[in-house]
Amino acid sequence: MLDATSLKGCPTLEFSVSNKRMKVSAVAALVAGLAMAGAVSAPAQAQKPSAPEAHAKADPKTTEQWEPMPAVVTPGPTDSGPPSDAIVLFDGHNLDQWVSTNDHTPAHWKVADGIITVDKSAGNIETKQSFKNYQLHLEWRIPKNITGEGQHRGNSGVFLASTGPDDAGYEIQILDSYNNKTYVNGQAASVYKQSAPLVNSMRAPGAWQTFDIIWTAPVFAADGKVTSPAYVTLIHNGVLVQNHFRLTGETTNSGTLPFNPYQEAPIKLQAHGDPSPPISFRNIWVRKLGPQ
Numbered sequence: 001m002l003d004a005t006s007l008k009g010c011p012t013l014e015f016s017v018s019n020k021r022m023k024v025s026a027v028a029a030l031v032a033g034l035a036m037a038g039a040v041s042a043p044a045q046a047q048k049p050s051a052p053e054a055h056a057k058a059d060p061k062t063t064e065q066w067e068p069m070p071a072v073v074t075p076g077p078t079d080s081g082p083p084s085d086a087i088v089l090f091d092g093h094n095l096d097q098w099v100s101t102n103d104h105t106p107a108h109w110k111v112a113d114g115i116i117t118v119d120k121s122a123g124n125i126e127t128k129q130s131f132k133n134y135q136l137h138l139e140w141r142i143p144k145n146i147t148g149e150g151q152h153r154g155n156s157g158v159f160l161a162s163t164g165p166d167d168a169g170y171e172i173q174i175l176d177s178y179n180n181k182t183y184v185n186g187q188a189a190s191v192y193k194q195s196a197p198l199v200n201s202m203r204a205p206g207a208w209q210t211f212d213i214i215w216t217a218p219v220f221a222a223d224g225k226v227t228s229p230a231y232v233t234l235i236h237n238g239v240l241v242q243n244h245f246r247l248t249g250e251t252t253n254s255g256t257l258p259f260n261p262y263q264e265a266p267i268k269l270q271a272h273g274d275p276s277p278p279i280s281f282r283n284i285w286v287r288k289l290g291p292q
């Protein structure tokens with residue numbers, strides 16, 4: 001409460017009202033001014049409905065979207081099977097969709113009993129078709145009799161864009177990481193030398209593993225500069241292990257390389273030179289995602 005005592009000693013203001021000069025304390029003038037401002041603004045606030053009131057009055061129909069309708073895609077009989085809009089890259093029969101990476105001759109890995117087994121002497125293989133943004137499903141199996149340790153135990157990989165010969169591109173590591181210590185940004189489901197998986201969701205050797213991958217390709221300006229980097233989301237055996245990870249460039253053994261401009265690129269599988277028994281693949285399909 002302000003009273004005469006509390007205002008004693010305060011500076012005073014002098015102004016005129018109806019030609020009469022008046023002197024009041026500066027504090028009293030400030031209090032009066034604030035009261036007037038409140039009196040003026042109070043009615044304006046009262047006219048504005050609160051957020052819950054506005055929400056209650058809004059017609060829900062104004063926020064319903066009816067067009068365009070999502071295309072109908074018939075899913076596979078199981079989540080491993082290709083949906084109706086998928087491009088099947090391996091259906092258990094042949095490698096017609098694949099070529100050798102380095103010379104583009106027909107791929108020569110072994111196909112038997114509905115699965116592909118890596119031929120390490122034949123080098124990497126890649127798809128004939130090229131892709132930009134996509135969803136990829138593939139399954140891989142470390143043989144039950146796997147040997148070796150570290151990076152020499154079932155090493156392979158899937159390159160999300162093969163931008164050149166050999167191991168050029170962006171590798172998601174494939175390895176036996178069930179009970180096999182190595183550097184974590186090189187274990188199975190890592191973005192090689194860039195990002196360890198969030199968790200280790202490996203199954204034991206002899207069991208099939210699934211990778212479901214969402215790849216957002218890097219975007220380049222006409223002069224080759226990166227306008228948007230690459231991102232990857234990876235689900236390993238139904239478990240999220242890479243969550244929209246932003247890549248820093250191409251993957252390589254010695255660290256990260258710069259992004260190498262491309263528009264579309266094949267998907268590549270690695271024939272790693274480690275001496276352990278070769279791994280196998282099955283059920284490989286891809287769905288193109290926009291923008292292409």
Ligand code: MG
Pocket residue numbers: 155156157171173174270272
């Ligand atoms: Mg590898």
